[in-house]
Amino acid sequence: MPETKTKIARLVLVLDELLTLAEAHEKTELARYRQLAFSFLTFDTSVSRLMASLGIQCEMRIEVLQRVFRQLGLTDLPTSSEKTEAAQPYFICSPEMANDVLAQAITDAEYSLRFHQHLREASIIPALYPALSVIIKQKQAEHTVLEGFMTSLSCLDLTKQAS
Template identity: 40%
Template structure:
């Protein structure tokens, strides 16, 4: 499928856009987990380590997508690596530290909901994927995301009882 040209820049074909979309999703996930790792660090270091590990997995998935883009000669469609320091929050991001069990429970509940959304997003990407190599990679991602959801469920169940209602 030929690229459509607007002015001097070519628009990637839909397969290229799928690769870009998957890469952007993993990059956002990585930043989210890094922020959560920082948030849990002062009071729940074991949860902080889990979030950091999940962030590293996202980073590895992003690297796998970059390697695939390189292999398919599509690297020009992926964004350049960010120039900011990896521990600095991005523009508009604010890290709040977890101060009590109720806040931790709610934050873990939200993290689990977003992780489940991420898994469903990847499943949807596989359903409409037009690149066989990307399809195979996304299938691997889905399994790791299922495991992440399970780990977050365990962290929530073992570390925190549901906060008492006032």
């Protein structure tokens, strides 16, 4: 049986496309973390503060991306004409719901990490590598913090049940 060779196509993005994608992704992440901070506000303020601080990190990454855009001689990041639909506000009202939402936040953080890793791979501009590498390290830390927080909450729940 003859072997067929599979070619792997590498997506290469031009500079402004890459930065625009990264910024749009971070703006979506910012909106998601703000929504989570609001949702946990009445259930657990420590989770709410964590989500708010992760949102602040997104704001800082957006500023870094805009700064890189200007440093590379591009005018401004194009603003997207698409408006993201605001999620319906909801409040976390049970430990089970909190666990589900936190598990989804961890999944979303992992997706975001992979997204930025793929953007770095798709970049042919060496000047972007350091900035994208820093963002990837931050995303790895974000994922680790969320996992650790979920684990610590699970341990607290188990000690409460044992009492």
